[in-house]
Amino acid sequence: MTRTISRPPATENEVALGDLSRSFGFLLRMAQVQIFEFFFEDLGQIGLRPGEFSVLWVLHLNPGIRQGLLAQALRIKRAHMTKMIRNFEDRGLVARAVPDDDRRAVELRLTDAGVAFVDDHAKAFFSHDARRPTPLDPQEQAQLFALLQKYVGITPEERR
Amino acid sequence: MTRTISRPPATENEVALGDLSRSFGFLLRMAQVQIFEFFFEDLGQIGLRPGEFSVLWVLHLNPGIRQGLLAQALRIKRAHMTKMIRNFEDRGLVARAVPDDDRRAVELRLTDAGVAFVDDHAKAFFSHDARRPTPLDPQEQAQLFALLQKYVGITPEERR
DNA sequence: TATTGTTATACTCTATAACTATA
DNA sequence: TATAGTTATAGAGTATAACAATA
Numbered sequence: 001m002t003r004t005i006s007r008p009p010a011t012e013n014e015v016a017l018g019d020l021s022r023s024f025g026f027l028l029r030m031a032q033v034q035i036f037e038f039f040f041e042d043l044g045q046i047g048l049r050p051g052e053f054s055v056l057w058v059l060h061l062n063p064g065i066r067q068g069l070l071a072q073a074l075r076i077k078r079a080h081m082t083k084m085i086r087n088f089e090d091r092g093l094v095a096r097a098v099p100d101d102d103r104r105a106v107e108l109r110l111t112d113a114g115v116a117f118v119d120d121h122a123k124a125f126f127s128h129d130a131r132r133p134t135p136l137d138p139q140e141q142a143q144l145f146a147l148l149q150k151y152v153g154i155t156p157e158e159r160r
Numbered sequence: 161m162t163r164t165i166s167r168p169p170a171t172e173n174e175v176a177l178g179d180l181s182r183s184f185g186f187l188l189r190m191a192q193v194q195i196f197e198f199f200f201e202d203l204g205q206i207g208l209r210p211g212e213f214s215v216l217w218v219l220h221l222n223p224g225i226r227q228g229l230l231a232q233a234l235r236i237k238r239a240h241m242t243k244m245i246r247n248f249e250d251r252g253l254v255a256r257a258v259p260d261d262d263r264r265a266v267e268l269r270l271t272d273a274g275v276a277f278v279d280d281h282a283k284a285f286f287s288h289d290a291r292r293p294t295p296l297d298p299q300e301q302a303q304l305f306a307l308l309q310k311y312v313g314i315t316p317e318e319r320r
Numbered sequence: 321t322a323t324t325g326t327t328a329t330a331c332t333c334t335a336t337a338a339c340t341a342t343a
Numbered sequence: 344t345a346t347a348g349t350t351a352t353a354g355a356g357t358a359t360a361a362c363a364a365t366a
Contacts, residue, residue: 009222015233016221019286021316025199025210027308028192033235034312035185050185051356061176062169068324073175075193077357082326104324104365126179135310144307147300148187152194156181211333228347237334242349264342264347 038132043124051076053118053125055084056110059094060118063109067096070108093117198292203284211236213278213285215244216270219254220278223269227256230268253277 009015020026039050054074059065071081085108088094093114097107110118134141149156169175180186199210214234219225231241245268248254253274257267270278294301309316 009225009229012229012233015218015225015229016317017218017233017314018221018317019282020214020217021309021314022289022305023286024289024292024305024308025192025195026214027305027312027314028188028195029210030235030312030314031308032185032188032192035188039185049355050189054180054186057180058175058177061178065169065175066324069169069172069175073172073177075190077359078325079327079359080355080357102324102366104363106325122179126183129182129184132184135313136307140307140310143303144311145182145184145187147296147304147307148184148191149181150295150300151304152187152190153295154177154181154187154190157176157178209332226347237336238348239335239350240333262343262347264340266348 035132039128042128042131046121046124048121048125052084053121055081056088056093056114056118057122057125059108059110060115064107067106067108088114195292199288202288202291206281206284208281208285212244213281215241216248216253216274216278217282217285219268219270220275224257224267227266227268248274 036050055070055076058070058074062070067081067085068078070076071078076084085094085096085106089096092111095109095111095114097109099105099107136144146156196210215230215236218230218234222230227241227245228238230236231238236244245254245256245266249256252271255269255271255274257269259265259267296304306316
């Protein structure tokens with residue numbers, strides 16, 4: 001018979017997680033918390049937020065994209081996207097246009113200021129991964145990325 | 161000179177993501193959204209939420225653990241943990257005790273009802289991973305888990 | 321009737337700082 | 344002085360449903 005734990009653990013590493021340490025959702029959450037922590041440590045001062053920059057970046061690569069498709073591609077709810085885009089509009093980073101062929105839709109593109117914003121921050125944003133301390137060696141890191149890409153159904157694109 | 165995209169994409173897969181498809185944070189978020197979607201589809205009806213169950217599970221394995229250590233181990237902010245624990249207390253799942261040797265601290269343990277709750281839901285929770293549809297084969301899945309465990313600094317424990 | 325985007329509302333999770341009671 | 348937990352408040356992100364305009 002296995003003895004049950006009789007004394008509470010005194011340090012973080014002594015906390016028993018059991019099967020939780022094999023739960024995909026739990027592992028993803030732990031990794032994400034860790035990453036966010038370092039992201040804000042690294043880039044917090046320049047007022048860059050990951051979700052926000054992702055949207056601007058995708059607008060940069062896909063000028064004229066419809067709002068709904070943008071939301072779908074980044075898995076952001078449409079109602080939330082509306083708010084984000086209005087915020088960008090208020091800051092003069094994004095312009096909206098209603099196309100003639102479908103007057104329900106909204107086509108989005110960066111303004112000149114929006115392009116400048118993305119140009120200014122892209123390097124810091126994308127080089128952040130390399131600055132992040134990690135216990136994985138480069139090969140493991142590449143493998144982790146490849147598996148995640150396959151899992152979420154993203155084909156890695158050529159660098160641009 | 162590379163031509164810029166002249167026409168907006170019409171389907172999700174035509175949306176260019178560029179370097180974003182190589183961003184660790186972005187990949188983690190996409191994976192997590194996907195997982196949550198299926199989690200609630202699979203287990204939403206029984207009123208189980210992943211964060212909530214994780215806390216109860218860890219209390220099950222570590223009876224008498226201090227609230228702060230619990231929060232630290234699961235990377236939940238202390239202020240938020242206070243609310244979660246009060247909610248559990250209100251539902252009769254968790255009991256709090258102030259130890260004599262440090263009267264600032266709070267030791268937590270499941271009540272009988274809490275133990276019953278965990279027993280009732282553990283199987284559904286932990287078998288969820290296996291039900292989730294995934295494009296990865298078992299070996300890739302195992303590798304992904306191992307890399308994530310290493311990344312977040314969790315040593316997988318013996319099954320219990 | 322179905323679709324695109326908007327509005328309104330609410331809930332979860334997080335962040336921060338000030339507070340208390342103990343140490 | 345420092346620590347454990349609490350309270351209060353704000354913000355981000357998400358979920359839902361009802362809605363208007365258009366297809």
